[in-house]
Amino acid sequence: MAQDKKFVExxxxxxxxxxxxxxxxxKKADLVDYxxxxxxxxxxxxxxxxxxxxxxxxxxxxxxxxxxxxxMPMFIPESLLQKExxxxxxxxxEVAWVTHGGAEELTEKLCVRPTSETxxxxxxxxxIHSYRDLPKLYNQWCSVxxxxxxxxxxxxxxxFLWQEGHTAHATAEEAQEETIRMLNVYAEFCQNVLAIPVxxxxxxxxxxxxxxxxxxxxxxxxxxxxxLQSGTSHNFGDGFAKAFNxxxxxxxxxxxxxxxxxxxxxxxxxxxxxxVHGDDSGLVxxxxxxxxxxxxxxxxxxxxxxxxxxxxxxxxxxxxARVKMDDxxxxxxxxxxxxxxxxxxxxLEVGPKDIEKGQxxxxxxxxxxxxxxxxxxxxxxxxELLDSIHDSMLEKATTLRNNKTYTAxxxxxxxxxxxxxxxxxxxxxxxxxxCEEQIKEKxxxxxxxxxxxxxxxxxxxxxxxxxxxxxxxxGKAY
RNA sequence: CGGGGUGUAGCGCAGCUGGUAGCGCGCUUGGUUUGGGACCAAGAUGCCGCAGGUUCGAAUCCUGUCACUCCGACCA
Numbered sequence: 281m282a283q284d285k286k287f288v289e290x291x292x293x294x295x296x297x298x299x300x301x302x303x304x305x306x307k308k309a310d311l312v313d314y315x316x317x318x319x320x321x322x323x324x325x326x327x328x329x330x331x332x333x334x335x336x337x338x339x340x341x342x343x344x345x346x347x348x349x350x351x352m353p354m355f356i357p358e359s360l361l362q363k364e365x366x367x368x369x370x371x372x373x374e375v376a377w378v379t380h381g382g383a384e385e386l387t388e389k390l391c392v393r394p395t396s397e398t399x400x401x402x403x404x405x406x407x408i409h410s411y412r413d414l415p416k417l418y419n420q421w422c423s424v425x426x427x428x429x430x431x432x433x434x435x436x437x438x439x440f441l442w443q444e445g446h447t448a449h450a451t452a453e454e455a456q457e458e459t460i461r462m463l464n465v466y467a468e469f470c471q472n473v474l475a476i477p478v479x480x481x482x483x484x485x486x487x488x489x490x491x492x493x494x495x496x497x498x499x500x501x502x503x504x505x506x507x508l509q510s511g512t513s514h515n516f517g518d519g520f521a522k523a524f525n526x527x528x529x530x531x532x533x534x535x536x537x538x539x540x541x542x543x544x545x546x547x548x549x550x551x552x553x554x555x556v557h558g559d560d561s562g563l564v565x566x567x568x569x570x571x572x573x574x575x576x577x578x579x580x581x582x583x584x585x586x587x588x589x590x591x592x593x594x595x596x597x598x599x600x601a602r603v604k605m606d607d608x609x610x611x612x613x614x615x616x617x618x619x620x621x622x623x624x625x626x627x628l629e630v631g632p633k634d635i636e637k638g639q640x641x642x643x644x645x646x647x648x649x650x651x652x653x654x655x656x657x658x659x660x661x662x663x664e665l666l667d668s669i670h671d672s673m674l675e676k677a678t679t680l681r682n683n684k685t686y687t688a689x690x691x692x693x694x695x696x697x698x699x700x701x702x703x704x705x706x707x708x709x710x711x712x713x714x715c716e717e718q719i720k721e722k723x724x725x726x727x728x729x730x731x732x733x734x735x736x737x738x739x740x741x742x743x744x745x746x747x748x749x750x751x752x753x754x755g756k757a758y
Numbered sequence: 759c760g761g762g763g764u765g766u767a768g769c770g771c772a773g774c775u776g777g778u779a780g781c782g783c784g785c786u787u788g789g790u791u792u793g794g795g796a797c798c799a800a801g802a803u804g805c806c807g808c809a810g811g812u813u814c815g816a817a818u819c820c821u822g823u824c825a826c827u828c829c830g831a832c833c834a
Contacts, residue, residue: 290770299828307769318825374833395834429759429832436833509834546834579793613794620794631793641793724830758834 291621293560298504303433305554309563309622312433319431319438323547326622329571330550331441335421337473337568338443338545341465347417347445352399354422355390360398364523367397370490374426376438392425397491397516397542400446401524408538411450411530415458419445434551435508435758442546448526448538452517455539459515462543463496466511474549475566475673476500476556477681478510479704479753481729486716489542493517499728499753501681502555505702507728507755510552513543551758556677557646563623564646566673567666574662575619576605579612579631590630593640593658597628600659601666620645625669626662644669646676689738694754698723704755706734708748710741719743719754728753 290308292300306312311327323331339349355378362368375391393399404416425439445462449455463480470476478498488495492514500510521527521537530536557564567573574597578590590605597603606615612629619627629641640658643650646669653661684703688694697705705725709715719742720726730750741748 297828303827314826316825424834426833430827430830432827440834442834512834544834548834577793582792609792611792611794611796613792613796615795616793617795629793633793 305562306433321433321437330569333569342419347419350418350420352396358389364491367491376425394426401520404448405524405526408528414450416448440547442544445543447541452539455541459513459541463513467498473568475670477678479731481731484727489514497729505684507757508552511545516540562621565623567625567670570625572604572624573601574603574626574628575624576628577615583632589635687737695723698725704753707742708738709750709752710746711749715743725754728755
């Protein structure tokens with residue numbers, strides 16, 4: 281069996297039309313459905329289960345770093361939103377407003393939260409009085425609404441699910457530490473859970489969050505060479521504290537403003553999983569978030585003892601992995617294709633021949649490699665295999681990302697790379713917003729981030745030729 | 759928000775020189791099958807996106823509108 285054979289004919293090949301491939305995959309794999317609300321999607325059980333696994337993994341990490349979950353209202357009074365100037369300017373164009381309650385017009389309209397900084401700040405102003413109240417390390421899971429012009433399932437919808445961490449600290453140093461700590465949590469999560477390699481760095485002034493002092497980001501690269509901002513962590517300094525009057529008395533009885541951070545990750549990551557790992561047969565899910573890690577397919581299930589054995593295997597495996605049996609009356613071939621399309625990491629086949637030999641067949645989704653495993657060592661081998669699938673998916677994604685990461689030292693080269701072989705382009709920048717804007721205008725590429733720990737590739741700005749201040753990852757982005 | 763495309767059965771589509779809707783897949787039932795999307799037979803499923811208009815008569819022509827989608831601008 282050729283490894284690259286495509287069994288699912290309904291999916292448009294990636295190379296033919298990437299966006300169509302993406303749409304086909306999310307629909308065929310039952311991740312989402314369109315709804316009767318413009319720009320909003322229905323996340324179906326299989327897609328939502330991925331999100332729940334993401335939540336579980338992130339929550340564990342947030343808890344270990346001392347954070348507590350809370351819930352804020354979904355409405356923000358206009359006056360509250362107005363309090364921080366940059367923030368409101370950044371979000372005003374895309375907020376939804378509630379103007380009526382029943383038939384009555386509201387005296388003050390309410391916006392549906394596009395993000396909750398203002399609510400957290402308002403609350404913090406009420407509950408923080410002393411240095412003993414700090415730090416406050418809160419996180420909330422919720423949905424937010426942004427009135428987007430064009431939408432695409434998972435990548436950009438008018439309502440999306442996310443978590444937003446909001447913290448308040450006594451000092452600027454602590455806030456900066458927190459900002460970087462959470463960026464590192466995101467990066468670690470992407471690599472160790474989603475098997476997605478990321479570039480960590482700082483956003484330019486132009487790209488930073490509205491109201492932030494500094495924004496840090498992890499950037500990943502999709503199969504088609506388009507960049508995806510995959511998580512951000514912002515240091516607000518004391519800007520919001522001053523706008524919202526969040527003050528505490530320090531240990532020497534002096535009134536001080538707090539220093540704040542916020543950080544978020546969204547359902548967009550499901551889009552990233554699809555576009556980083558998927559292939560022409562459909563989804564390839566990273567084992568640690570796959571709703572079903574092992575699908576058990578009884579072969580010749582009508583034969584005596586097959587279903588019993590398969591059931592027994594499921595029971596045993598369910599102690600170490602998320603297992604599902606497909607004993608529907610579809611043909612085995614159909615089931616193979618179906619679960620492949622749905623990205624299940626391991627397929628376990630068990631039929632009369634296997635039972636006779638005391639073995640099962642394990643087939644991994646990422647490489648389609650087939651191994652025969654003695655039933656006695658099932659649990660150990662499945663766990664091993666899941667880890668091994670994760671590792672090779674990360675390795676493959678890293679190789680792909682590296683192969684699509686280029687360096688440009690003159691503008692013509694930069695332009696050509698963006699046009700002909702989309703991906704990350706590393707190039708120097710003078711720090712001038714005008715150059716950044718010109719690059720975007722001429723090539724369509726935006727600055728993704730200024731990476732940590734990477735040395736200069738030349739000493740001149742790719743755009744104006746003046747002295748370079750920073751290395752920037754550029755790319756077309758979703 | 760600008761430019762293009764598409765809305766007909768659950769899905770993919772045909773029908774569009776106006777006469778009251780069809781194909782494939784899927785679905786249901788029965789039987790034969792079953793180690794890479796099985797086969798036969800019999801069924802069920804439609805306010806032709808929505809609203810106006812033209813007409814004796816509209817899926818078909820005209821206008822508007824909504825949604826989806828692709829390409830730009832804005833954004834997680």
